[in-house]
Amino acid sequence: MFIVEDKGSAIALMCASLIFLGTWPALLTLLERRGRLPQHTYLDYSITNLLAAVLIALTLGQLGESKENMPNFFTQLSQDNWPSVLFAIAGGVVLSVGNLCTQYAWAYVGLSITEVIVASMVVVIGTTLNYFLDNRINRADILFTGVACFLVAVILGTSVHSSNAAYNKEKLSGSTNRYKLGKNGGTEPSSQLIDKVDIEKGASTEYATRAEAGTVEYLVELEQRRSIKVFGSSTLMGLGIVFFAGVCLSLFSPALNLATNDQWHTLKDGVPHLVVYTAFFYFSISCFAVGTGLNILFLYRPMAGVPKSSFKAYLNDWDGRQWALLAGLLCGLGNGFQFMGGQAAGYAAADAVEALPLVSTFWGIVLFGEYRKSSRKTYTLLAFMLLMFVAAVATLMASAGHRSTK
Numbered sequence: 001m002f003i004v005e006d007k008g009s010a011i012a013l014m015c016a017s018l019i020f021l022g023t024w025p026a027l028l029t030l031l032e033r034r035g036r037l038p039q040h041t042y043l044d045y046s047i048t049n050l051l052a053a054v055l056i057a058l059t060l061g062q063l064g065e066s067k068e069n070m071p072n073f074f075t076q077l078s079q080d081n082w083p084s085v086l087f088a089i090a091g092g093v094v095l096s097v098g099n100l101c102t103q104y105a106w107a108y109v110g111l112s113i114t115e116v117i118v119a120s121m122v123v124v125i126g127t128t129l130n131y132f133l134d135n136r137i138n139r140a141d142i143l144f145t146g147v148a149c150f151l152v153a154v155i156l157g158t159s160v161h162s163s164n165a166a167y168n169k170e171k172l173s174g175s176t177n178r179y180k181l182g183k184n185g186g187t188e189p190s191s192q193l194i195d196k197v198d199i200e201k202g203a204s205t206e207y208a209t210r211a212e213a214g215t216v217e218y219l220v221e222l223e224q225r226r227s228i229k230v231f232g233s234s235t236l237m238g239l240g241i242v243f244f245a246g247v248c249l250s251l252f253s254p255a256l257n258l259a260t261n262d263q264w265h266t267l268k269d270g271v272p273h274l275v276v277y278t279a280f281f282y283f284s285i286s287c288f289a290v291g292t293g294l295n296i297l298f299l300y301r302p303m304a305g306v307p308k309s310s311f312k313a314y315l316n317d318w319d320g321r322q323w324a325l326l327a328g329l330l331c332g333l334g335n336g337f338q339f340m341g342g343q344a345a346g347y348a349a350a351d352a353v354e355a356l357p358l359v360s361t362f363w364g365i366v367l368f369g370e371y372r373k374s375s376r377k378t379y380t381l382l383a384f385m386l387l388m389f390v391a392a393v394a395t396l397m398a399s400a401g402h403r404s405t406k
Helices: 007-033 038-059 073-077 082-109 111-133 140-173 191-195 216-225 235-261 276-300 311-316 321-345 347-368 376-398
Strands: 179-181 187-189
Touching (some): 007 321, 007 347, 111 235, 111 376, 347 376
16 A cells, blocks of 8 residues: 655645646636536536546555555555544535535636635645644644634635625626626526527527627626526625535545544554544545435536536537536545645644635636626735735645654
8 A cells, every 4th residue: 555654745745636626616607608518517527536536546555565563555455444434424525515516616706716715614624623733743823824714715705706796797887789687686688689699509699709898798698508597696605605515525634634643542442543534435435425316406406507407418518528527526636635634644734635625716717707897906815815825825835743653
């Protein structure tokens, strides 16, 4: 079995993890904005997310000879370690629910702000829990300075979204060219624009490629094209989904910590702790089961105004499937690398991969034109949010300790 034993290798795994975990949300957001149903996308994502865990378990988990206190993957499958397995399964459940919520939150709040708020909540709640579970192997003075910075980033992230939403509403209210505002704040395109909508692609054939990001025309065309309609929705609803997702995602890392280190002494005497590869395997199994089960239900009973679908329609929907499959693979590898780094350097320090909003914000601005043509206030808040986030991640990395494997 491959074991990470030094801090340098652990930090390298964390860096790779944050790139992967910051990129997969951008791929799912891209598909939602192109009009692909989120149920179809998440079902594809769930397949390769599980595949990544299986590949890691069968390769790194079986590499080398099995040790008495750290058995290989196949050896552990037959051991009486169910208390730890249940912790791993619980971690997969909360991760799956949290990821599912964020998929809808990206539409309401935007990729950048969703990731910042969720990641900051994961650090504030999850890192604090991991610090005490890890027997305080991380430097508390540095660690909790980083936690405080993340908390400030949450407040700034909320302010950025509110400022940008208010400015967009002002732009929409001041335009009468091609649409008017509906009774609930939504948009009602003019008859000329409706005539030019391509039903198959869900976008205006005349303006879809000509509208500049950040303009009124761009906002309207995006609303027509995307699968989750957000115009006229409450800002509090979007932020409510984000904060619920943050609470769920704050718990999965502590659950894996308990599964691999048995701090509550639930295992029988002589039974070795779950190695990170076995725990990640069970974790991913439950994540797959919950994700696929809920999304098959959502095919027939959708939420957030998404159209109904069917399992047959999902099987026949190949538009963008490759990106959904890639997103699941990146997420699975990213989670696996995070847990491997956390087992070596402490799960509290491994929460530094929550720097992923820096990557997500980059993709949000480059791919989706988020905050383009927004107000000066929004840009100022965004800059301070990102600076605070960089400071938080740096301090969290600096707090890394070393867990003995003896």
